[in-house]
Amino acid sequence: MNFTNFGRYILLLKSVFRRPEKLKIYLKEIAKQMDYVGVGSLGLIAIISTFIGAVMTLQIAFQLVSDFIPKTIIGSVNRDSSILELSPTISAIVLAGKIGSAISSEIGSMRVTEQIDALEIMGINAPGYLILPKIISGITMVPMLVIISMFLSITGGYIGGSVSGAVTPAEYIQGITTDFNPYTITVALVKAFVFGFIITSVPAYEGFYVRGGALEVSQASTRAVVISCISILACDYIVTQLLL
Amino acid sequence: MIEIKDIYKSFSGNDVLQGISGKFEEGVTNLIIGGSGSGKTTLLKCMVGLHQPDSGSVLYDGRDFTPMTYEQRIEVRKEIGMLFQGSALFDSMTVEENIMFPLNMFTDQSRKEKLERVDFCLERVNLAGKNKLFPAELSGGMKKRVGIARAISMNPKYLFCDEPNSGLDPKTSIVIDELIKEITEEYKTTTIVVTHDMNSVMGIGDYILFLHEGKKFWEGSNKEIAHTDIKELNDFVFASRFMKAAKDKF
DSSP states (O other): OOHHHHHHHHHHHHHHTSOOSOHHHHHHHHHHHHIIIIIHHHHHHHHHHHHHHHHHHHHHHHHOOOTTSOTHHHHHHHHHHIIIIIIIIIHHHHHIIIIIHHHHHHHHHHHHTTHHHHHHHTTOOHHHHHHHHHHHHHHHHHHHHHHHHHHHHHHHHHHHHHHHTSSOHHHHHHHHHSSOOTHHHHHHHHHHHHHHHHHHHHHHHHHHTOOSSHHHHHHHHHHHHHHHHHHHHHHHHHHHHHHO | OEEEEEEEEEETTEEEEEEEEEEEOTTSEEEEEEOTTSSHHHHHHHHHTSSOOSEEEEEETTEEOTTOOHHHHHHHHTTEEEEOTTOOOOTTSOHHHHHHHHHHHHOOOOHHHHHHHHHHHHHHTTOTTOTTOOGGGSOHHHHHHHHHHHHHTTOOSEEEEESTTTTOOHHHHHHHHHHHHHHHHHHTOEEEEEEOOHHHHHHHOSEEEEEETTEEEEEEOTTTGGGOOOHHHHHHHTOSHHHHHHHHHO
16 A cells, blocks of 8 residues: 555545434444444354464474473463464454455445445445444454454363363463463454454455456455555554553 | 536546536436547536536536535535436345435435335336345346436436436337436426437437537537538437438438
């Protein structure tokens, strides 16, 4: 995203946050988007988080070769990694692929079939009507998904450790309950909030300014996912640097 | 009435519109015609505010639209209905929801009143009972008619149609043309149709503005068009052998 695009992105966001024409219709649209972003992504996030947690346990156990390090450390490393990094970042990258491409294609298709022009001619603030509900659903539902992901990742670690015998259930539970710092949850939720904004606003921008036809819509969709992923990783670093 | 004064528009140094002026009266069907790339769709988009002209003005019953703020434009746009080339119906909504959409956004009518209005609009375009169909289930001609129904749902003072006949068979084209003409006369709307369909030109062209390479070359009615000796206009209107023969006979 060069400076011209960044400027246009900011201007688009300015129009997104204009006063809605009719709040009731926007609320209905927000509920629809929350269902799509939140409930629609729950299964995917659950599967990914559980497996990541399980694999993390096995890999940490594999790397702990010294007898001087207690096995309970597996649980605490898994907990902190899941909360601080894996759940927010991996979930966000997966959601950027699933939701980001859908948002970009939907808005891009509306652009090339003149549906956005139709909204503007009717006197409706098209960026507000199309993008605001998506951003609100992103910044509310992604943190919720991340909370579920954290829980499932830690649970997945428990299952993976118990099934493989890498760590006993008692040691794992002792590990995840020892020296827990609740501030890590705050950091993770701040990340999730920022990622939720990126996942919805960047693809919306890419779709909104598409020119051409089906080929350009698909290219915009790919670009949206790539830019979202890079932005997520960059913001991940910045938020971590600022908050830890 | 809509009046355009000296409209200029260019894209990346390419002059698309060069000083176009004209008056479009209410209750008559006004046509903007011209070949591909002549600037007619750009002119239409300048008139409705989808493009900002480089200079010139667009007056809606004396109100200059071009310098208006976003909020002022919204008020004028509530009086505009537009039929798009590809109909531009919202894919995720049924026919009923498409027509009801502007009513939901801008009126405080009860659901019953809105449904009555939807039924009235659908009946007006001969699509009664098609409320629950999705755009994907409609033919090209039906989509255009739903587009017209949506455009008239708010009782517009100004009706714009961007190539309403494109992609339609000749018989359906005539049905759409007649519908536009009937609505214009019945509701006294200021109707502007962008087209390059010769059946429309001869059938409903009460006032015709001919564009060629971004300039206004001719204006008049469908009765006058056969008697002009402007080469560019004759080359455009009577391009086909059939039309040439018809002109000779005429």
